[in-house]
Amino acid sequence: MMYDVIIIGMGPSSIFCAYELLEQNSKMKILLIEKGHKIENRICPISKTGKCQKCKPICSIIGGFSGAGAFSDGKLLSYHLSSYNNNTNDIYIGGKDDSYIKEYYSIDEIKNIMKYTDDIYLKFGASKNISGINNRKEIARMQIKASKNGLSLIDVPVRHLGTEKSHELYKKLEDYLIQNIDLMFETEVTDLIIEDNTIKGVKTKSGDIKGKKVVLAVGVDGSIWLEGLCKKYNIKTRNGYMDIGIRYELKDEVMEKVNKLMYEGKFIGKLKPYFDKVRTYCQNPSGFVTPETYDNGCTLVNGHAYKEKKSKNTNLAILVSYKFDEPFNSPNEYGFNIAKKANLLSGGNAIVQRFGDLINGRKTTKYDLINNSVEPTMKSAFAGDLSYVLDYRTVVNLINFIKRMDKIIPGFKNDDNLMYGPEIKFYGNELVLDKNFQTSINNLYSIGTGGGLTIGLMMASASGVMMARKLVSENEK
8 A cells, every 4th residue: 555644653743734634635645653552542550550560562651642741641832822922932832942843934823823723622622721811910920020030931821631631632533533544553663664865655563554755753752763763864863952850749739829820830040050941841730740661661750630630739840951062962862871870770760859858968768758748649759869860960950940949939949849850851853854844855754742843732733733734735736
């Protein structure tokens, strides 16, 4: 069978690319390939076992239909609804300072596509409730307070799906796509078929599949696989950003004002002595810290927030962004070396440490956590010392940022607050793309997070819409 378009991966960028191809009344023959499971079969056993089972062939937290971000929380950052942050345009594409997308799309065009994407989410059952569009004066006062303390508070409305509601919504999308195009689950793409610098299809363990055009939409976990292919076929890339940090857990009552006003507060700062970009990310009120395991067996951390099930804690990521100079070209390898150290010390688990213990130079023990005022929601985490794992520069950045946040949110630096680590965002090197999202290989395209194009659920989805429209336009020529 010859397909007009093969899309590798079934995260939000892939789903919305396929959906938009159908909406454009495209007659193209489309195939989506996914290493993981259907969304109804994505089940994490940790709730029953109390310990990460390092599931194969892929962790259900990060892989399968709807991808990593949708399973973990399902927050749609509705930038198109915000007219208050024109001085922080980088946030429109998910926290990246520069972007391919902004080279070819104006901010108004990006907002229009995001509105279109948001309407699709609403069509398939997303909540109509949005946080962060009311209490404007209160939010403005908090922004001023943050600015006086050397931080920026980005004002972005949030449409929260919740983990279980995300499953319902994406199941409807999955059913719709299955009725109209071909989907292959539990199928690993082992290689690309490239002849004369032109893509001809893909290789799987079940055999070769021919395709006129191939779209890489591999997401966070697939960035490791993609990095290897780029080196093998000399696909042009440039050094991208990587985020290294921790998942921070504190009582809901400390974060009550931010949770109520915005649901997710995005604080960003560049503090002394290094002036690296440090930011909060993926805030989960009354949420749960969870493990996520990658193909190589490394376990890191992430966070959930459900619509119904609640804890007494808020968790959020605190991430330090780094971009290294040449000859460095292996951000995933660098990140996994950090993860391997943590897993080596903890018996294959993530590490949890009290903030007070970190700044006082002592290891947290399991006995310290028994009477800790902040009860850990990730029971499988190993009580230990993150300073053995994270480099000095990152630890300094995290401590300074947390102390500065305490000036805005009293209680943010409480000794009993918990730091789980490491949390690392693997974006991989950024693929060099032309105006049609095409790589240096003819008819090979890239969208979403795995190739370094986007960060965040909404922007990944929007990039899928953009890709589909370009494919239709090319097909009509």
